Amino acid sequence: MDASQIIFFLSAALILVSALFVVTARNLVHAALWLIATLFGVAVLYVLLEAGFLAVVQVVVYIGAIAILFIFAVMLTRRDLLSQSSQTNANWPVALGVSALSLAAIAFIARGFGFSLDRPLAPVPTDSLERLGQALVSPQQFVLPFEVASVLLVAALVGAVYVAMNKK
Amino acid sequence: MIPLSWYLYLSAALFAIGLYGVLARKNAIAILLGIELMLNAANINLVAFWRYTDPAQMAGQVFAIIVFAVAAAEVAVGLSLVISIYRARKTVIADELDLMKW
Numbered sequence: 001m002d003a004s005q006i007i008f009f010l011s012a013a014l015i016l017v018s019a020l021f022v023v024t025a026r027n028l029v030h031a032a033l034w035l036i037a038t039l040f041g042v043a044v045l046y047v048l049l050e051a052g053f054l055a056v057v058q059v060v061v062y063i064g065a066i067a068i069l070f071i072f073a074v075m076l077t078r079r080d081l082l083s084q085s086s087q088t089n090a091n092w093p094v095a096l097g098v099s100a101l102s103l104a105a106i107a108f109i110a111r112g113f114g115f116s117l118d119r120p121l122a123p124v125p126t127d128s129l130e131r132l133g134q135a136l137v138s139p140q141q142f143v144l145p146f147e148v149a150s151v152l153l154v155a156a157l158v159g160a161v162y163v164a165m166n167k168k
Numbered sequence: 169m170i171p172l173s174w175y176l177y178l179s180a181a182l183f184a185i186g187l188y189g190v191l192a193r194k195n196a197i198a199i200l201l202g203i204e205l206m207l208n209a210a211n212i213n214l215v216a217f218w219r220y221t222d223p224a225q226m227a228g229q230v231f232a233i234i235v236f237a238v239a240a241a242e243v244a245v246g247l248s249l250v251i252s253i254y255r256a257r258k259t260v261i262a263d264e265l266d267l268m269k270w
Contacts, residue, residue, distance in 0.1 A: 005170055008174060016178070016181055023193065023198070023202060028195060031198060038205065042212060045175070045178075045212060046215055049215050050219060051219070051229060054215060054229060054233070061236055062208075065240065066240060066243050069243055070201065073250060073251060074197055077260045089193070089263055091191065095187075095192035098187065099188035102187055103181060106176075107177055110180065121169065121219070124223040135227070136230060141230075145230070146234075149237040152241050155241075157241075160247075163245070164247075
């Protein structure tokens, strides 16, 4: 077992344990804080996969923006959170069964592909960030999805402001 | 080194946990938290397949960045809807939002 495997196991344990707390914590502020731990573990995995830029984006966008947005929303709707007798609805056994079934199905499919343990890895090019930037704006590659994503972000921004606006 | 299947199992487990959160939680904000977990599971898969197939092709990372953008848009719109519903109905429990239930 080498160092990268140890790091993988540590971050996998962090991700799974904190994700379990995200879906089971009674207090939603705690759930949002556990989500930050999960997202940080995923960022560690990105570093392990040599996608450093994505790790930085994960920390900045997910932890810095999305998780904070969640905490804001929890604070704004706080009143009836803690008084609830139960945080899960009546269908939670069905939900447990469905998610266990989907876990089994995905794991079965992943196993069936037979990815071998000692497959030689191609090295990541040293200019991968440059390649990523060029891929995002190159007409031969992904300029259309990139522009559609930016239009989506503008639409979501305007829509969110309009929906949450106090119209009185 | 880490075999690709470990990443796939991890992301399958994360996806299942997120799915449970989406299906079982009462609070609408907690449902959105579950969706975030599922999106992250998908992203782990995308980046892992990028690394283990051909890292010179950036398609996997571009997909992951698009997922980031869509997740940010989804959270912004979803939370603004939750806040707007909270203003109108004084609740964020998904079971109680049955205005259109026939």
